Amino acid sequence: MKIFLDTANVSSIKTFVGMGILDGVTTNPTLMAKENREFSDLVNEILRVVPGPVNLEVVSQQAEGMISEGHELALLGPNVVVKCPMTAEGLKAVKKLHKDGIKTNMTLIFSANQALLAAKAGADYASPFIGRLDDAGHEGMKIIEEILQIFRNYEFDTQVLVASIRHPVHVVEAAKLGAHVATMPPDVLDKMVKHPLTDIGLRRFLDDWQNAGLKLPTGQLSPKTKTLMQRA
Numbered sequence: 013m014k015i016f017l018d019t020a021n022v023s024s025i026k027t028f029v030g031m032g033i034l035d036g037v038t039t040n041p042t043l044m045a046k047e048n049r050e051f052s053d054l055v056n057e058i059l060r061v062v063p064g065p066v067n068l069e070v071v072s073q074q075a076e077g078m079i080s081e082g083h084e085l086a087l088l089g090p091n092v093v094v095k096c097p098m099t100a101e102g103l104k105a106v107k108k109l110h111k112d113g114i115k116t117n118m119t120l121i122f123s124a125n126q127a128l129l130a131a132k133a134g135a136d137y138a139s140p141f142i143g144r145l146d147d148a149g150h151e152g153m154k155i156i157e158e159i160l161q162i163f164r165n166y167e168f169d170t171q172v173l174v175a176s177i178r179h180p181v182h183v184v185e186a187a188k189l190g191a192h193v194a195t196m197p198p199d200v201l202d203k204m205v206k207h208p209l210t211d212i213g214l215r216r217f218l219d220d221w222q223n224a225g226l227k228l229p230t231g232q233l234s235p236k237t238k239t240l241m242q243r244a
């Protein structure tokens with residue numbers, strides 16, 4: 013499963029790119045607005061840092077506007093994916109952008125039927141918002157299961173991008189179902205990295221090592237590695 017970060021915060025993006033586990037980024041107008049920066053500067057910096065797809069959302073309501081915004085956004089970099097909302101106009105825009113060879117992500121999907129239409133329009137990604145469904149009293153993950161089954165039945169190439177993830181259990185559930193991508197806020201990805209038992213276990217190993225006065229053989233090591241080990 014590919015892991016995308018759901019943020020426009022460059023420092024968070026850099027942290028996870030540095031760990032080597034980030035496959036891409038999703039943004040939306042709310043996330044962009046939070047950064048309080050000039051749009052082009054911010055996007056260009058994100059595009060430079062991210063080694064995979066960067067999802068940028070259109071803000072027009074009509075297909076014509078979405079299509080021209082999509083073309084502008086796609087010019088910013090080869091890894092741009094244009095996000096269009098799941099509306100009648102959004103479907104028209106995705107169909108045209110797909111025809112024009114531009115990668116698209118149909119966003120704000122809340123039902124299996126909407127995902128089916130996104131796939132038929134030729135979207136590269138369909139983004140069901142599971143956290144918001146949970147908030148509204150539905151079982152968000154249920155539609156992921158349905159969408160994956162429908163896409164398998166008809167061999168759609170559209171990837172299911174599980175969005176609006178709120179906690180690490182959502183990620184495990186999405187992975188168990190075989191979702192193609194999960195996009196999550198930095199705090200969720202951070203929680204996936206950490207486990208208290210790992211910290212306790214590591215502390216104990218290091219204490220035992222030090223108390224026994226053990227040392228790694230340093231004879232073959234380069235001066236640079238020796239300096240690093242001394243610093244640790």
Ligand code: E4P
Binds near residue numbers: 143175
């Ligand atoms: C995905 O592309 C969206 O930006 C995102 O997942 C929305 O999540 P939210 O419901 O936490 O705002």
